[in-house]
Amino acid sequence: MNEKKLVLIQTALQLFYSKGVNSVGINEVLKQSGIAKKTLYSHFSGKDDLVLATLQYRDGIFNQWFNEVLESEKSGEKSILALFYGLDDWFNNRVPELSPFRGCFFINTAAEYSVTDSPIRQYCRSHKQEIRALIKNKISLFIDDPKEVNTLTDMVFMLKEGAIVSALVEGNKNAGKACIPAVTRFLNLK
Template sequence: MNEKKLILIQTALPLFYTHGINSVGINEILKQSGIAKKTLYNHFSSKDDLVLATLKYRNNTFNQWFKVVLDSELTGQKSILAMFYRLDEWFNNEVPELNQFRGCFFINAMAEYSVTDSPIRQYCRAHKQEIRSLIKNKISLFIQDPEEANTLTDIIFMLKEGAIVSALVEGNHKAGKACIPAVKKLLNLN
């Protein structure tokens, strides 16, 4: 990737994540990055194009972290438990590559875009589907029935999403660990 394009993405992402996409103007990104407006528009046709690039960048960063979390354990059940323990590390700003916790960038971005078929919302949905798929891969290691695996995946995914929202909205930085008793019951680990 072109160095200036990367600088623009790496400058815009924390600004969008911290302040909200609609609250950050192009001029602020240009000022912080030190890059000229013409250069920005050589790489991005619009602010939405830049937003989409930041979502893709965050997707890569988040998914790399998430895969490491899931792969940190040898069994599918322990991988799912590890996910909830490690969410609290993110909520407590102990995962430097994910920046200071401000909720889920994809949920936040979807909330700012009201047009349901916009490329931004479509990309956010695709991110969530990818995360759900990673969870399902671990669940499929210990549940062979596809319907049962889908049902458990849906429940685990919603618990994870709820923990993220609780950590942001309520300031509950132990929301991941708070899910552990329910997750253990779901996984028959009691």
């Protein structure tokens, strides 16, 4: 990727994640990045195109981290528990590559776009579907019944999403760890 394009994406991501997409204008991105407007428009057709690029960039970073968390344990059950310990690390700013915690960039961005079939909302939805699939793959390692796999995937996914929202909205930095007793119970772990 072109170096200036990368700087624009990284700068925009940092600003959008910390302040919100609608609170940041193109001129602020240009000022912070030190890159000329002409260069920005040679890479992006407009702000929505830049927002999509930041979502794609964050998706790569987040998914790599998420996979590493899930793969940190060999058994499927333990990898699901690792997910909630990983959330605890993220909420408490112990995951440098995810930046200081400001909630889920995909939830935050989707909330700012009211048109449900916009490319931005579609990308956010696709990110969540990919995360759900990663969870489902781990659950499929220790549950054989497809219906039960789907039910458990929904439970784990919703707990994860709820923990993220609670950590942001309520400031509950222990929301990830607070899910562990429930996860332990429905996974029948000791």
